[in-house]
Amino acid sequence: MSEAERAVRIGLLGCGTVGGGVVQLLRANAASFAERVGAPLEIARVLVKSLAKDRVPELDRGLLTTSADELFDDPSIDVFVEVMGGVSPAQAYLERAIDRRCSVVTANKMLLALHGPELILRALRSGVDLAFEGSVGGGIPVVRVLRDACASDRIKRLTGIVNGTSNYILTAMSQTGMSFADALKDAQAKGYAEADPALDIGGHDAAHKLAILALIAFGARVPDGSIPTEGVDRVAAIDHQFAARFGFVIKHLAIARRTGDGLELRVHPTLLPRGSNLAHVDGVLNSIALEGEALGPCILTGRGAGDMPTAVSVVSDLLDVARARRVGAAGLLTRGVRIAPCPLLSLADVTTRYYLRFAVNDRPGVLARIAKALGDANVSIEQVVQERPAEGSGAPVQVVMLTHDAVERNVQWAMGEIRQQDFLEGETQLIRVEDA
């Protein structure tokens, strides 16, 4: 067999639903992939935890093994594809693959969020590729667009709806007026939220994705836990109503903004003007809006999760990596991600607008005292709505404000002052506003 025809041999690490999708795509498009790569793609061996489990019918079960050594000791394997998820043992496997000078494709969000920079540097040192489109944004090709299409420009800002569960819940609350608890139950019934939804509704999943996006877009190393994170569980039905009255919708956003001083990263529910590009991204769709200095806005929308969209991303990476290897150009793609020193800014220094809501008991002078606390902190108010409940309902008065641009530190100081007042009934609410 001539070198031109020698197959590119793949070690598949994991074969759950995404892995099954990879197997199906490789089978269904074998001829066109071979033409593109210049050689057939062949699965050499598949590492799984259980030999007994059901697999997609396209998989030759003779390739299954529970021994990682069988893959790492097989010198015929050219490329590893990791779709097992989790940090351990995936991290050790990828390091072994890279150290063997095999290029690696991974869809592992947690691993990239926690250890992306080291893995990239390791791949660069070994002269191989580490491709990870599937690790963030499911089928949305945001890694490729940031790494390659935006390589000629500088990204100023990135805002994304990157958690489908959160977006489904907010959309349902906004469109039907239902409570957070009911919207969560609805999402669980439809399979859009896990039985334990904490990672999604607490915003932590979105923070992991933002860490990966910040790595590609800005070369930033983002230590675990360093992104200020709030989840959709903080938003009440009444906040959607007031937001709508002011001309906004509430979306859960991951935000990165480059300033002269460093990089601002944050994840939280956000008021967005009804006409902005992300305001109409509803349900489980995800969307990432980039803003380049020269490019202007570029918005990518699609399925942020799901087995087949993620498998498409994994296989598109595999085609790139396999083709590069065939022509002796491994490592080319990975050079596109440049890790650079990039200080992370404190949330306290963020300047933005704020939506504030206070449930208060109805007596004279309350608004004046809230306004004074804000004024003392140099926070100026753009709009106020004070809503009295139906007579005799016993519900508190809602005082709702939109501020002008203000510094987070000052707003938090004022909120601390207000929280000590005796007129408050229940929690205060603070939701940041983005203007586009």
Next chain:
Amino acid sequence: MSEAERAVRIGLLGCGTVGGGVVQLLRANAASFAERVGAPLEIARVLVKSLAKDRVPELDRGLLTTSADELFDDPSIDVFVEVMGGVSPAQAYLERAIDRRCSVVTANKMLLALHGPELILRALRSGVDLAFEGSVGGGIPVVRVLRDACASDRIKRLTGIVNGTSNYILTAMSQTGMSFADALKDAQAKGYAEADPALDIGGHDAAHKLAILALIAFGARVPDGSIPTEGVDRVAAIDHQFAARFGFVIKHLAIARRTGDGLELRVHPTLLPRGSNLAHVDGVLNSIALEGEALGPCILTGRGAGDMPTAVSVVSDLLDVARARRVGAAGLLTRGVRIAPCPLLSLADVTTRYYLRFAVNDRPGVLARIAKALGDANVSIEQVVQERPAEGSGAPVQVVMLTHDAVERNVQWAMGEIRQQDFLEGETQLIRVEDA
């Protein structure tokens, strides 16, 4: 100087506004580009028509020449970047560059639409790259996404808002109720429409872009003039009003759909449901919605035109091409576009829904005769609105219909029948409907 440090030398063909943007990006990002490519990028020579004209200050005027031979006879040039536009002499220049085994980057829409397949095949034969992100969609990285990110999937359908002038006009008409003529004047006053807007408002610019998109997405050769094309100049203010009443907006779309029989391509104003992904893309923004078999929907939105967004696309191609050349992997990208036999379907065979409007004089039996002509052609009606004008206004009655799915040939037969009736006052209107 070691080979590792030898610059990649660029022959720049044309230096208008996009070319000036390319020069500026190369200057502003020189260090990061050199790191990415593995060698500095250096402009060797710049072909222009006039040495006297003003250029961006970043350009060394000593590089200017009016002699193409000075570039093609310079053996130090590695890559050509064509930003002159027009078919002649750009076509001959690109052929010369390719035949010299230089990779080529172009932003030339007309050239790619008319001669894309030959140029790609020529580049493949020479083992060089032909990259053309800037030729379609301005700063939207749709070529790259189709060529690379979607390489692992099969595209079923592509719908795009790809002409900013048309979208600006339709948005203005829809939002303010103004006439087409006034919206066009407004667009011209704001610089969004050319003095001679025929290519834009007649849909021909969108048809050229669709030919390029069909080439990348489906490998289709699309002969000039073979795409059924209608422009926004056909849409009246009253159509926006009726569309809104039915829950739709009118957008000018370029549509490609793969069926078992071949490829359906068409460009025309379209009724879109208000909740669909493209319905909220307003003003001069462009947006392209892809639908992959496994990927599902993927929507790319951004600036479809403009010097700097296009320059970003050109330079991102240049980085790819230069890097590939540096490592001896030229030709790698271009292999991603696979030209394949792909019959183009006739518009007569299209099945879709239709919005039909008839201005008629008000007498009994008119609706019955319209309905009969449609029924005879096997076109069934989903909704009808019959609107009487104000008493004594002398305006005709408007009969407006939405059909169920019907075959274009049948609808056109019925429209022919109806046009022969004596109750018509003025033109009939037919606008196709897309359901998402």
